[in-house]
Structure formats: structure tokens, C-alpha cells
Amino acid sequence: MPGSARPRSRAYSGLPRWVYVPAALGALFVLVPFVGILTRVDWLHFVALITSDSSLAALGLSLETALASTVACLVLGVPMALVLARGPVRGRRWLRSLVLLPLVLPPVVGGLALLYTFGRLGFVGRWLDVFGVQLAFTTTAVVMAQTFVSLPFLVVSLEGALRTAGGRYEAVAATLGAAPSHVFWRVTLPLVLPGLASGLVLSFARSLGEFGATLTFAGSLQGVTRTLPLEVYLQREVDPDAAVALALVLVVVAALVVGLAYGRRAAGAVAA
Amino acid sequence: MKQGPVKEDTVKQVPMNGRAVRLRSKLAAAGVLTLALLLTACGAMPRTGGGVSTSSTSASITVFAAASLKATFTDLAHQFEAAHGGTKVNLSFGGSSDLVAQLQSGAPADVFASADEANMTKATNAELVSGSPQIFATNVLEIAVPKGNPAGIHSLQELAKPGLRLVLCAQQVPCGSASHKAADAAGVALKPVSEEQSVTDVLGKVISGDADAGLVYVTDVKGTGGKVDGVAFPESKAAVNRYPIAMLRQSKASSVAQDFVEFVRGAEGQKVLGNAGFGAP
Amino acid sequence: MSFRLRAALADRGLDAGLHVESGETVAVLGPNGAGKSTLFALAAGLVRADEGSAELDGRVLFDTKSGAWVPPHARGVALLAQEPLLFPHLTVLENVAFGPRAGGASRASARATAERWLREVDAAELADRRPTQLSGGQARRVAVARALAAEPSLLLLDEPFAALDAGAAPALRRLLRRVLAGRTAVIITHEALDAHLLAERVVVLEGGRIAEQGPTAALLERPRSHFAAGLSGLNFVRGRTTAPARLAVAGLGEVFGVVPSEAGEAPATGEDAVAVFRPADVAVYASSSGLGASAPGADGRGGQDSMEEPPHGSPRNAWRAVVAELEPRGAQVRVHARAGDAAIVADLTPAAAAELDLAPGAAVVLVAKAAAVTVYAA
Numbered sequence: 001m002p003g004s005a006r007p008r009s010r011a012y013s014g015l016p017r018w019v020y021v022p023a024a025l026g027a028l029f030v031l032v033p034f035v036g037i038l039t040r041v042d043w044l045h046f047v048a049l050i051t052s053d054s055s056l057a058a059l060g061l062s063l064e065t066a067l068a069s070t071v072a073c074l075v076l077g078v079p080m081a082l083v084l085a086r087g088p089v090r091g092r093r094w095l096r097s098l099v100l101l102p103l104v105l106p107p108v109v110g111g112l113a114l115l116y117t118f119g120r121l122g123f124v125g126r127w128l129d130v131f132g133v134q135l136a137f138t139t140t141a142v143v144m145a146q147t148f149v150s151l152p153f154l155v156v157s158l159e160g161a162l163r164t165a166g167g168r169y170e171a172v173a174a175t176l177g178a179a180p181s182h183v184f185w186r187v188t189l190p191l192v193l194p195g196l197a198s199g200l201v202l203s204f205a206r207s208l209g210e211f212g213a214t215l216t217f218a219g220s221l222q223g224v225t226r227t228l229p230l231e232v233y234l235q236r237e238v239d240p241d242a243a244v245a246l247a248l249v250l251v252v253v254a255a256l257v258v259g260l261a262y263g264r265r266a267a268g269a270v271a272a
Numbered sequence: 273m274k275q276g277p278v279k280e281d282t283v284k285q286v287p288m289n290g291r292a293v294r295l296r297s298k299l300a301a302a303g304v305l306t307l308a309l310l311l312t313a314c315g316a317m318p319r320t321g322g323g324v325s326t327s328s329t330s331a332s333i334t335v336f337a338a339a340s341l342k343a344t345f346t347d348l349a350h351q352f353e354a355a356h357g358g359t360k361v362n363l364s365f366g367g368s369s370d371l372v373a374q375l376q377s378g379a380p381a382d383v384f385a386s387a388d389e390a391n392m393t394k395a396t397n398a399e400l401v402s403g404s405p406q407i408f409a410t411n412v413l414e415i416a417v418p419k420g421n422p423a424g425i426h427s428l429q430e431l432a433k434p435g436l437r438l439v440l441c442a443q444q445v446p447c448g449s450a451s452h453k454a455a456d457a458a459g460v461a462l463k464p465v466s467e468e469q470s471v472t473d474v475l476g477k478v479i480s481g482d483a484d485a486g487l488v489y490v491t492d493v494k495g496t497g498g499k500v501d502g503v504a505f506p507e508s509k510a511a512v513n514r515y516p517i518a519m520l521r522q523s524k525a526s527s528v529a530q531d532f533v534e535f536v537r538g539a540e541g542q543k544v545l546g547n548a549g550f551g552a553p
Numbered sequence: 554m555s556f557r558l559r560a561a562l563a564d565r566g567l568d569a570g571l572h573v574e575s576g577e578t579v580a581v582l583g584p585n586g587a588g589k590s591t592l593f594a595l596a597a598g599l600v601r602a603d604e605g606s607a608e609l610d611g612r613v614l615f616d617t618k619s620g621a622w623v624p625p626h627a628r629g630v631a632l633l634a635q636e637p638l639l640f641p642h643l644t645v646l647e648n649v650a651f652g653p654r655a656g657g658a659s660r661a662s663a664r665a666t667a668e669r670w671l672r673e674v675d676a677a678e679l680a681d682r683r684p685t686q687l688s689g690g691q692a693r694r695v696a697v698a699r700a701l702a703a704e705p706s707l708l709l710l711d712e713p714f715a716a717l718d719a720g721a722a723p724a725l726r727r728l729l730r731r732v733l734a735g736r737t738a739v740i741i742t743h744e745a746l747d748a749h750l751l752a753e754r755v756v757v758l759e760g761g762r763i764a765e766q767g768p769t770a771a772l773l774e775r776p777r778s779h780f781a782a783g784l785s786g787l788n789f790v791r792g793r794t795t796a797p798a799r800l801a802v803a804g805l806g807e808v809f810g811v812v813p814s815e816a817g818e819a820p821a822t823g824e825d826a827v828a829v830f831r832p833a834d835v836a837v838y839a840s841s842s843g844l845g846a847s848a849p850g851a852d853g854r855g856g857q858d859s860m861e862e863p864p865h866g867s868p869r870n871a872w873r874a875v876v877a878e879l880e881p882r883g884a885q886v887r888v889h890a891r892a893g894d895a896a897i898v899a900d901l902t903p904a905a906a907a908e909l910d911l912a913p914g915a916a917v918v919l920v921a922k923a924a925a926v927t928v929y930a931a
Contacts (some may be wrong), residue, residue, distance in 0.1 A: 112476075121481035136482040137437065137465040168638055174625035175597050175632040176703040178655035183626075186651070190642040215473060219466025220442065226467075234469060237369050237444040 034251065041248055042241040049245040057223040058231035059249060065139060065227060066207035069146035073203040076147070077154035078196070082188075084155065085162035096159075103152045110148055111216025118144065118217075141218035142225050146207035153206050154199035161195020162188075201261040205254050332360035333528045334380060336371045338387030338515070340411075340471065340491060344548045345385065351544070352535050359528060367470070368392075368446070375400050375520070382523035383532055385515065388446040392516040402523065405516035408537045410551040411489045412512055413447070413454055415503035416478045416496075423484040428458050428505040431485055439474050439483040442467040447474075450511040451487040457510030475500060489513065491549040514553070556707050556737060558596055558614075560605030565591045567761040571739065573707070575610070578738045580752035580769065584780055588761040589741045593709045596739075597632045598625035610706050626655070631705035635715045637696035639684035645695050646671065646680040652703025670698040674728055690721025694728060701732060708738040714747065726750060745773050745784040757781050777827060777931055787829045790895050791931060794826045798928050802828070804893015805872050810926030820930035827931045834925035835899035837888055839909050840873060840916040868923040872897070876915045879906065886911075890919060 042049065049055065083089060084096055102110055118125045118135045125135060135141045169191060173183045189196070211229040218225040220234070228250050236243035337345045342365045349361035364381070366374070368391035375381060376398055384401070385408070386392040392405045417425050423436060431438050440462065441448030448467065455462045465483070468474045471492045477483040479499050493502035517536055519529045535541050542552060555577075559570035567588040573579045581589050594600040596607060598614065606616035609629065615622045631652075639648050649667035658666065671677045674694040684692060693713060700708060713729060714722050730750055733740075740751055748755050748769050756766040757778050764778040776782035782789030792802035797820070800808040808828050812820075820826040874892035881887075886906040888899045897919055901909075911917070 115476075115480050115482065119480045119482045136477070137439075168634070168636075169640060171597075171599050171625070172632065172634060172638045173640075173651065173655070174599075175628075175630060175705075175709075176652040176655055176699065177626050177629075178651070179626050180624075182655050186655075187640060191640075193642075215469060216476065219439065219477065220468055220473075221464065221466050230469070234442050234444050237367075237442075240373070 037244060037248055037251065040244045042245065045241065046245050049239075049242045050249050052242070054222055054226075054231060055242070055246055055249075058226055058228045058246070059253075061139070061142070061223060061226065062208055062228040062250075063253070065142045065146055066204050066210075068143045069150060069207040070200055070204045072143065072147040073151050073154045073207075074200060077151050077199070077203070078158060080151075081155045081158035081162060081199075082184075085159045086167060099155055100152045102149050103156075107149055107210065107212030108216050111145055111213035111218075114141075114145060114148060114213065114217040136217065137219045137221065137225060139218075139224055142214050142227060145213035145217045146210045149210055149213050150203040150206035153202040154196075157199035157202060158192060158195050161192040161199075164195075165191050197261055201258055204257055208250065208254055208257070331358055331525075331528075332362065333382040333523070333525050333532060334362040334364065335383040335385065335532065336364050336366070336375065336379070336381045337383075337385040338368045338371070339365045340387050340489070340495075341365070341385055341515070343495060344544050344550070347544050348536060348541055351540060352532055355535075356528070356531065361532065369394075372398075372400075380522065381520055382525055382529040383517065384520055385517040385536070387513070387515060389514055389516055390446070392518065395518070400520055400522070401518040402521040402526070403519060405518035406533065406537060407514045407553040408517045408533075408541070409515040409545045410512050410553060411491055411515065411549075412508040412551065413450055413487050413505075414490045414493050414508065415505060416475060416486045416488050416493050416500045417484065417503060418478055418481050419499065419501055421501050421503070425485050425503055427503075428454065428507050429460055431462055431487075432460050437482070437484045438462060438464045439466045439468060439477045439486040440464040441471060441474055441487070442469060445470060446513065447471050447488060450513055453511035454487070454505075454507045458505075458507040489549075494549040512551070515550070556596075556607075556609045556739075558592070558605070558607040560592075560595045560602035560607065562591060562595065562600065563603050565761065567591050567595075569758060569761060569763050571596070571756060573737055573739055575737055576735050577754065578733045578736065578740060578752045580748040580755045581739060581741045581758055582743070582748060582755055582780065582784060583758035583764070587758040589758055590711055591761075592758070593632060593711055593739070593741065596707070596709060597630045598623065598628050599632075629704075629706035631700040631703050631708050633696055633700045633708065633710045633713060635712045637684070637689075637692035639687075639692055639695055639699070641684050643684075644680065645676065645682050645684070645687070648684065648695060649699045649702050651699060656703070666702050667698075670702040671695070673701070673732065674698040688721065689717050690725060693717065693721070693725050697725075697728065697732065706737065708733075708736060710738065710740040712741050712743065714742070714744065743784075745786075748773065748784075755781070775927075775929055776829065782829055787831060788835065788897050790828050790897075792826060792828070794820045794822050794824050794928070796822060798923075800826055800828050800928055802895060804895050805870075808926065808928075809868065809870055809923035810928035811924055812929065813927050820928070825931040826928055828926050828928045830921050830926040832887060832898045832900040834921055835897065836920040837890075837899050837901055837905070837909060837911070838918040838920065840918050870919075870921045870923065870926065872919045874917050874919050876911055876913055876917055878913055879911060888917075890917060892919065 080099060084092065084099065089095060105113070115136065116122050118128070118141070120126070120129050120134060120136060128135065135144065169187050170183050173187045178186065209229055210227070211233065214225070214227060215230060220226045220230045226234070228246060232243050232246045232250065235246060335345065335349070345363055349363055352361055353359055364371070368386045368388060371384065371386070372391050372394045375384065375395060384392070384395055386395070392401075395401050396405065415425055415428070415431065417423065425431065430436075440451050443449055443452055451462070466477065468477070471488045474483075474486040474488050475492060475496060478486045479496065490502065490504075493500055517533055519526060519533055523529045546552070555575050556571070556573040561568040565588055569588065569592060571579070571581070571592060581592065583589050591600065595602050596614070601622070602615065602617055604617045606618065607614040613621050613623070614628055614630070639645070640651065643651065646664065646667050649670055650663040653663035653666045654660070668677065668680065671680055674697050676691060676694045676698060679687065679691055679695060684695075687695065710729070714725065717725065726747065733751055740747065742748060752769050754766065755769045755772045757764040757772075757780055759778060759780055765772065765776075765781065772781060773785045776785055776787060776789060779789055790800070790802045790805060790808060792800040792808065795801050795807065798810050798812050800810065802808050810828050810830075872892040874890040874897060876888055876890050877896075878889040879886055880889065882900070884902070885900045886903050888901060888906070888911060890897050890899065899919060909917070
């Protein structure tokens with residue numbers, strides 16, 4: 001195992017041999033359940049199962065909403081990470097804990113929190129309702145639920161990248177006459193691009209798999225709020241085969257996204 | 273001057289020794305933790321097997337019951353234990369389909385009480401059941417509305433009012449199929465804003481006020497302890513839900529299991545179920 | 554038209570001022586932690602002062618009294634840090650064009666400016682490379698071009714030769730000598746050579762305060778601070794005059810020297826004064842192993858002298874001392890010794906050091922001819 005795990009480089013890794021044992025066990029622990037899914041797939045009816053109206057609607061909705069929530073994470077999360085990592089804010093530690101709250105919150109609780117806030121009787125939703133805006137049971141609610149749970153992933157990974165990069169390049173750029181916005185677009189953003197990319201991938205993957213908060217806050221209606229995970233869970237009630245087939249689709253889509261993003265990053269790193 | 277790619281920076285970026293050492297000790301701790309977890313997991317397996325042998329002492333039985341029976345069966349189990357000194361009733365609640373799946377995977381149990389006949393049929397077809405299942409309770413639908421019934425709903429027909437935010441169970445789950453049956457019987461076309469996974473999810477939306485109305489069982493409305501109001505409607509008779517109970521073939525305490533089934537179907541059992549809103553079989 | 558800074562920053566224990574005439578290059582010297590880099594950060598606007606003000610070419614950069622504060626990008630102060638810090642995601646040309654682009658120049662004109670400056674630093678052929686493909690020396694040259702392309706009114710260079718391999722330093726030194734001529738600049742350095750070659754004036758910063766300042770040559774030849782003396786490689790003791798060329802020094806007793814003719818008037822009796830002398834002018838003798846056993850000093854002149862009783866009124870100084878440390882220095886051995894509170898260094902040949910059997914802790918007698926000791930007012 002250690003021999004085959006040796007990377008292309010001939011550098012001394014310095015890893016103790018025993019590390020490979022739990023590492024391999026961990027990898028198996030993650031991978032074997034996937035094999036478990038594969039063994040239960042009804043390959044004979046696979047295509048029919050995943051191309052049913054409800055399945056396609058759920059898949060389309062999932063991709064659509066996950067993409068939208070990833071954009072929302074980008075727009076909201078990048079500034080949050082910047083302020084947390086670099087801003088002259090007091091109580092940074094507390095602020096960070098609050099931002100990361102959705103990470104530890106069970107998603108269902110997150111959904112309840114959203115419901116009690118943006119629901120028709122929630123303290124924000126009440127005002128929105130006055131203006132005729134109702135969020136519960138809409139696709140917007142799905143995107144909100146997904147953004148709520150996946151925002152911390154982007155903030156955490158980007159904040160880490162920003163901290164690691166430090167502010168030295170930004171200081172140099174400023175003394176060269178670059179205004180803060182110019183520095184942000186031309187220096188900070190390009191420098192943390194790998195961290196941002198992995199943050200976005202994590203957010204997208206988390207959004208794609210979101211279940212609890214969506215179910216609680218947005219409800220479940222085909223084509224409107226019933227995303228792939230909800231469809232999987234529902235199908236399981238009547239047709240476990242269809243559930244397994246859909247689960248496999250979910251896994252494949254997630255793996256494709258992660259693989260593409262990281263693959264491109266690795267290629268970019270080699271080219272640089 | 274030296275030409276060519278000399279990367280001094282890469283040398284400088286080697287982490288400080290202290291940090292590397294700390295990282296390594298963390299790694300070691302994580303490794304130990306993983307091993308410990310695995311050992312615990314391995315150790316847990318024979319313990320599950322031990323559960324089966326315990327049930328063979330005939331002083332204890334395990335009952336798999338639908339989640340909607342949680343309150344009543346907890347109550348019934350206590351009464352049964354009190355009446356049969358030394359007997360222990362272990363309860364496991366879950367969605368009926370989940371419970372069947374667990375039984376199919378070899379979960380140890382002596383009695384299965386399902387929330388619908390379809391799932392009991394699944395169990396029967398899988399030859400898990402000993403004898404034939406018995407209906408022990410019935411349940412009918414009711415309209416659940418937020419407290420005070422702000423939308424003023426008094427009949428099933430009113431649920432089709434445009435602009436009304438109706439939440440149903442998805443057709444795939446028992447309460448959903450019952451809702452559709454009732455609506456069909458009444459000749460009403462219902463357009464829900466959401467088809468929820470479970471009764472709990474329907475009630476959640478009604479309690480929060482985001483839904484104007486939902487269709488759930490009478491017992492579910494009662495179970496909220498007054499957080500929602502119930503509106504009965506005559507068409508509910510078209511979709512009476514029957515709760516079957518059965519002894520399982522794998523039971524090693526069949527006489528106790530049999531006693532429990534009888535107890536649930538007997539006078540005392542029916543009294544508890546009736547108080548919770550269940551109808552007689 | 555000049556740069557003037559006066560600032561206090563309690564956090565870093567800094568309270569100092571700096572003044573640079575237009576077109577002048579000033580070297581800032583000082584031990585690590587003296588506050589040199591903080592001074593730069595204040596000038597560039599990367600740190601805010603508790604109290605103080607700065608002015609460049611008549612523009613106020615900051616003034617804690619009026620609350621005025623110009624952000625770094627609007628100051629016209631370029632900072633060349635210890636590391637080149639070239640933007641890794643840009644090519645060499647794009648790096649150099651960064652300043653002009655930030656200043657609003659068009660793509661084409663920024664490119665032309667960058668090419669011009671790359672030629673100026675002999676790096677035109679590196680234009681399309683990535684920073685990771687450069688050697689240390691090449692990266693510094695590009696960094697210099699990048700800083701100059703921003704057309705700063707004031708250029709700050711923080712140890713431009715730090716961690717540079719010895720082969721690359723001379724070329725960079727020549728380059729800086731060329732581009733700094735006639736430019737308003739401040740350079741932080743640890744090397745007397747750099748101060749001599751690049752700066753007209755030297756400021757010595759110690760413990761966050763200005764210890765001394767003056768024209769480079771005069772200051773380094775007649776240092777009035779331990780640090781400057783150390784940079785020049787001179788022994789340095791401080792005391793009070795008891796006679797025109799005689800100094801009472803704690804731990805050493807009386808030190809005899811000469812007053813240099815070009816130094817003007819001799820310090821008056823009772824005045825604070827310093828004595829400096831070269832390590833090569835200090836002879837080392839074994840102290841306890843008999844007076845006859847002697848070794849020649851590194852300069853070969855002390856060889857014939859045998860140790861006598863500490864001379865009275867003779868033109869030489871003899872101090873009892875303990876060896877603290879031996880340090881190989883090229884073809885010589887530098888002996889760091891402590892005599893009372895004073896630290897004195899002497900240079901010996903390795904052979905002489907071996908003959909004396911020197912080791913840390915050994916008791917020795919250090920001898921310096923009065924003619925080799927220069928005394929002047931502190």
C-alpha cells in the first residue's frame with residue numbers, strides 16, 4: 001500500500017507507516033457504502049427509473065437551485081470571509097462562531113429557524129407578507145435553505161485561504177498606487193482563487209445534498225420545491241429501487257462537480 | 273548571477289518545526305481515535321446479536337410500531353408490563369415502511385404494528401408474519417387548521433378555494449393516498465402548495481401558520497395538544513385507515529407476543545386507543 | 554520638496570523622526586527590533602501612528618493632530634519589502650505594469666512603461682516568465698523595476714540584500730546605486746558597505762529612538778553608537794575624559810589614546826567621550842601561564858613585545874579580560890572578550906589562537922597601543 005500510494009514526486013514524505021492503516025480504513029469506510037449502493041441498483045430499469053417525469057423534474061430543480069445558492073454564497077460569502085479574515089472587527093471570534101452556526105445546527109432546526117423568520121408569521125416574513133411577498137413553498141425558499149446551510153462552507157475555506165495568504169501582497173499593491181477595490185480584483189481574488197474554488201465546490205455539493213432545511217422551510221412539490229434528495233426520500237416509501245437509482249444519480253452529479261472543479265484546479269496548478 | 277529557476281521562497285515556506293510536530297501529534301491522536309471508533313463499532317456488533325438471545329428468555333419482547341402509535345403504545349406497554357409481572361416490552365418506533373425494511377434486513381422483533389395495510393402486506397409477503405394480521409384500530413382524516421381557523425375552513429370543498437395554502441402528505445405516503453381517496457370521493461380537485469413527506473411536516477407548516485390548512489389524521493390533530501384545530505368532514509369515511517398488528521415468525525417469545533397482541537385488541541387497549549382518537553376496528 | 558516624518562507608536566516602542574531631502578538617499582541602520590521596518594510602515598501608511606505627522610513634497614501624509622490621513626495608495630510612497638513579493642499570478646511584465654495600471658494608465662502605455670523599466674534593471678528577457686521561474690536576484694531586480702514603474706515620490710527599500718545569495722548581491726548593489734542616484738529614497742540595511750555605496754546620510758535607530766545620524770563617511774569612521782561602531786567593525790568604549798586623550802572607562806580603568814587631527818578640538822576634561830580601535834590592533838597574551846609565554850597579535854606587530862606589568866604612563870593599554878567566544882572569520886580568528894563591563898574583540902591568526910590555547914573562559918591580557926586608539930567627544 002505505501003509503495004503504490006507514492007506520488008509522482010520522489011520527495012521524502014516523512015509520513016510514519018502506521019498512518020496508512022487508519023487512512024486506508026477511513027477511505028474504505030467512505031467508499032464501501034457507495035459500492036453498497038451500486039449493488040442494489042436495478043440496472044435493468046435504471047434508465048426508466050431516472051428518466052421518469054418526477055425524477056427529471058427533481059434533478060433539474062436540484063441543479064438549478066444548487067447553482068443559484070452557490071451564486072448567493074459567492075456574493076454573500078466572499079465579503080463575509082474578507083471581513084472576518086482582514087477587517088478591523090471587534091469580537092472576531094464570536095462573529096466567526098455565529099457565522100458557522102449553521103454547520104453545527106441540524107438542518108431541520110435550520111429550516112425551522114428560517115420558517116420562524118421568513119415564514120408568513122415570522123418576524124421578517126410578516127413584513128414581507130404585507131408587500132405580497134411569500135417565501136414559504138417557493139423555489140426561492142429552497143435556494144434560501146440551501147444557502148443557509150452551505151454558506152459556512154464557503155466562508156470557512158475562503159477565510160482560511162485569506163489567512164494563509166496573509167496581507168503582504170495587498171500591502172505591496174497599495175504602495176504601488178492601487179486603490180482597495182483594484183487590489184481586491186487584481187490581487188486578493190486571484191491569489192485566493194484555489195481556496196475560493198474549493199469553497200464554491202463544497203457549497204455546491206452541500207446545496208445539492210440539502211434535505212432537512214429544505215423540507216422544513218420550503219416544503220415539497222414536484223417541479224417547485226421537491227429537489228432530488230427529497231424525491232429520493234419520498235420514492236423510498238413506495239419504490240426503494242427508484243430511490244436507489246436516484247441516489248446514484250445524486251452521487252454521480254456531486255462527484256462530477258467535485259471532480260471537474262478539483263481536476264481543473266490541479267491542471268491549473270501544474271500550468272502555473 | 274545565478275540564472276535559471278532558483279526557488280528560494282519554497283525553502284522559506286517550510287513550516288516551523290514546532291508547528292509540524294504539533295500537527296503530527298494531532299494526526300496521531302486522530303489515528304488513535306479512529307482505531308478506537310472502529311474497535312467500538314466491532315464490539316457493538318455482537319451486542320446487537322445479544323439482543324436476540326435476550327428476547328428468547330421469554331420475559332421480554334420487542335415491538336416495532338408505527339410512529340403515529342408512539343403515545344398510545346408507550347402507555348399500553350406500561351400497562352402490559354404492570355399486568356404481567358417481570359415482563360419487559362421494548363418499543364421501537366418508526367415509519368411503517370422503514371420498520372418493514374428493518375425487519376427484512378433481520379432486525380429482531382416479536383410484534384409489528386403498522387400504520388397501514390400496505391406495509392403489513394409487504395411484511396406478510398416477505399413471510400415475516402406468523403398467522404394473519406389483525407386490525408386493531410382505525411383512523412380517519414381531519415382538516416388541520418391554525419388555531420382559531422383564520423381561513424374559516426369548514427368543509428373539504430373549501431380546501432379547493434383559490435389562494436388557499438393547502439398542504440397535503442405526498443401520495444407516496446399513507447396519509448397522502450388517503451387524502452386523495454377522500455378528495456376523489458368528494459369530487460374535489462385539491463391543489464396543494466406542498467406535498468410533504470410525513471404528517472409531522474404537514475402539521476409543522478400548519479402550526480407555523482404558513483399553511484392555511486392541511487389534511488392529517490384525527491389522532492395527529494389530537495397529538496399536537498391543541499396547537500392546531502381539527503375540522504371533521506364526512507368524506508373522510510371514504511378513506512378509513514386500518515392499523516394491523518401481527519406476531520412475527522422469528523419471535524422466540526411467541527406466547528408473550530401473542531398476549532401483547534390480544535392486550536392491544538382487548539378492552540384496555542381499545543380504551544387507550546380510543547382516548548387518543550383512534551376508531552374501533 | 555522633501556520627506557519629513559515624526560511619529561510615536563507605543564505598541565512597537567517607537568518614537569523617532571526621519572528627514573530626507575529631495576533627491577537624497579538616507580540609510581537607516583540599527584539592530585533587529587529597533588523599529589526600522591515600523592518606520593517604513595508608518596511612512597507607507599500600513600500602520601497608523603499614535604501621535605505624529607508626515608509630509609512628502611509639501612503634501613500632508615498624516616497628522617494625528619488634525620486627523621488627516623492619506624491612504625497608502627494615494628501617498629506616492631513605494632515600499633520594496635525584504636522579500637520581492639512579486640504577484641505570483643502575474644507574469645514579470647504584468648507585475649511591473651501593475652503600478653502604472655493602478656494609476657490609470659492604458660494597457661498599452663503601462664506595458665511600454667514596464668518594458669522600459671525592465672530594460673533599466675537588465676531584466677527585459679524575463680518579461681514573460683512567472684515569478685516562480687526567477688532566481689532570488691532576478692526577482693529582486695524585477696521588484697525594483699515594479700516599484701520604480703509606479704513613479705513614487707519616495708522609495709523605501711527594506712533590506713534589499715537580505716537572504717540574497719552572495720553571487721547576486723554585487724549586481725543588485727550596482728543596479729541600486731544607478732537607480733537611486735538623484736532619487737528620494739530610504740534604505741534599511743545591516744551592511745556598512747551598502748550605507749557607504751548607496752546613501753549620503755545615515756540614521757542609526759536603537760530601541761525605537763534615533764541614536765545618531767550624520768553624513769555616511771563621518772558617522773561610520775567616528776561612530777558614536779555601539780551599533781555603528783559594530784557595523785564599521787570597530788571596538789567602542791564610552792567614558793569620561795580625565796585628560797585630553799585619556800578616558801576613564803568603567804571596568805577598564807584609564808584608556809590612553811590619541812585625538813585625531815582632523816576631528817577638530819579634543820574633548821574637554823570631564824566630558825563624555827568615546828574611544829574606538831580596530832580589532833586587529835589588539836594583541837592577546839596569556840594571563841596566568843607566565844609572562845614569557847606570548848603570542849603575536851594578528852597584525853604581527855605585537856609579536857616582539859613581551860607582557861610587562863600593566864604599564865604606567867606608557868603609550869599602551871593593557872586590560873585583563875576573559876574570553877567569551879571564538880569566531881572564525883576568513884583567515885583570522887575573532888576573539889570576543891569581556892573586560893569588566895566592556896566587550897572587546899581582537900583578531901588573531903588561527904596559529905596564534907592555537908598557541909595561546911584560547912577557549913571560552915580563558916583569562917587573557919589584551920594590549921592596544923595608545924597610538925591605535927582614537928578618542929573623540931561622544
